Amino acid sequence: MRLLVAPDPEATGNCVGRLLSLRHPKSGNTTCYLFDNGDLQEIHWFKQSYGSWFLGDYICEDGRLYAATPVDPVFILLPIFEEARMKKGDDPGKFRRLDEIIFVDGYPGYQHLSSIAEKLMQVVCDFKEIGLTKFFRLNDSKVLAWLHYKVCQLKRTLPTLDKNYAAQDEKDTLADAVSILGEYLKDEPWLKLLCSNLKLDLQVAAKAPDIETLPAIESSPASFNPIQGKRGGDKRTTRSGRETKKAKVEMDTRNIKEMFCRASRRGK
Numbered sequence: 001m002r003l004l005v006a007p008d009p010e011a012t013g014n015c016v017g018r019l020l021s022l023r024h025p026k027s028g029n030t031t032c033y034l035f036d037n038g039d040l041q042e043i044h045w046f047k048q049s050y051g052s053w054f055l056g057d058y059i060c061e062d063g064r065l066y067a068a069t070p071v072d073p074v075f076i077l078l079p080i081f082e083e084a085r086m087k088k089g090d091d092p093g094k095f096r097r098l099d100e101i102i103f104v105d106g107y108p109g110y111q112h113l114s115s116i117a118e119k120l121m122q123v124v125c126d127f128k129e130i131g132l133t134k135f136f137r138l139n140d141s142k143v144l145a146w147l148h149y150k151v152c153q154l155k156r157t158l159p160t161l162d163k164n165y166a167a168q169d170e171k172d173t174l175a176d177a178v179s180i181l182g183e184y185l186k187d188e189p190w191l192k193l194l195c196s197n198l199k200l201d202l203q204v205a206a207k208a209p210d211i212e213t214l215p216a217i218e219s220s221p222a223s224f225n226p227i228q229g230k231r232g233g234d235k236r237t238t239r240s241g242r243e244t245k246k247a248k249v250e251m252d253t254r255n256i257k258e259m260f261c262r263a264s265r266r267g268k
Helices: 073-084 108-123 140-161 163-167 170-182 187-198 226-231 256-266
Strands: 002-004 018-023 030-036 039-047 053-055 058-060 064-070 125-130 133-138
Touching: 018 073, 018 108, 030 108, 073 108, 073 133, 108 125, 108 133, 133 140, 140 163, 140 170, 140 187, 170 187
Parallel strands: none
Antiparallel strands: 002 064, 018 030, 030 039, 039 064, 053 058, 125 133
16 A cells, blocks of 8 residues: 555646546446556545644645555456447457557546556457457456456455454355455446355345455456466466465554544644
8 A cells, every 4th residue: 555645636746657537347436546657556535624644754734645555457447348348148249459448438547558458458358369459358257267366365365364354264254355356346247257156145245344454456467377267276476487475464554544543633
């Protein structure tokens, strides 16, 4: 998580990178994201009606503060790739050029993701090349395999974040992991499809877990291997095939709202 101070959501202010207005993958509402060096982070805006934020030796006098949390761009791109294939019934849909897919009326920010979209979306799409042009079509089976991989990541992470998660049974942890993913997935078709495959009740999975510390839903281009995902593999590999160490989970992270409240009280 990054803490940012900026005059308004449309200005870069003290941020490094570019602020993009994109549709939230679940609600479809306009949401602000920070695109920085190939990484995408969702901007959360906190504002006090009184006082100011006190952060270390710095005081933000007007009380406005922005937190940027990493998010996997595949979640953000999934809805527009779903729409672009124009799937009807059992028909797998159409192959489309990347520049056609990421052209979204009223949201030019998607075009700034073209530099990462081609590589990232290959893990959930079929693609073919005609000349120098690549054409993409979302593949349900690949999306489901990718979602399974995300669920496995969260199932391993949740017990390390909270003692209650470490004590609960595996099925409850599975439901909570799916609930967290559900914050970035529309019920139709992906959340429903995932729940059906995992034999989970959609209503149970749709309820977000009450936990103070949630892991960021992010990934790097090399973090998901479709074959590895199907095997339920535990190891991550680089492009050269060498194993890499699992990312350490930060154990002393606190609820962001609680942290801000404490900071504001100290600043009075």
